[in-house]
Amino acid sequence: MKFDVLTLFPEMFEVLNESIIGRAVEKELIDINLVNIRDFSNNKHKKVDDTPYGGGNRNGIDARCCI
Numbered sequence: 001m002k003f004d005v006l007t008l009f010p011e012m013f014e015v016l017n018e019s020i021i022g023r024a025v026e027k028e029l030i031d032i033n034l035v036n037i038r039d040f041s042n043n044k045h046k047k048v049d050d051t052p053y054g055g056g057n058r059n060g061i062d063a064r065c066c067i
Contacts, residue, residue: 002031008048010034 005013013034016022024030038046 004033010036
């Protein structure tokens with residue numbers, strides 16, 4: 001059985017090697033493919049965030065709350 005995991009933090013999944021899942025990988029019962037999303041970024045800084053969407057002001061304070 002093959003699992004593809006898309007993540008920003010592939011190093012977080014290294015702990016799986018120390019568990020039952022790690023033993024299943026050793027016995028070739030499962031295959032886990034970790035894909036770092038940042039590898040597919042077009043930005044030289046490997047930025048993966050999208051532009052903010054929605055209304056409101058930037059500082060998060062609604063002017064109506066103070067009236």
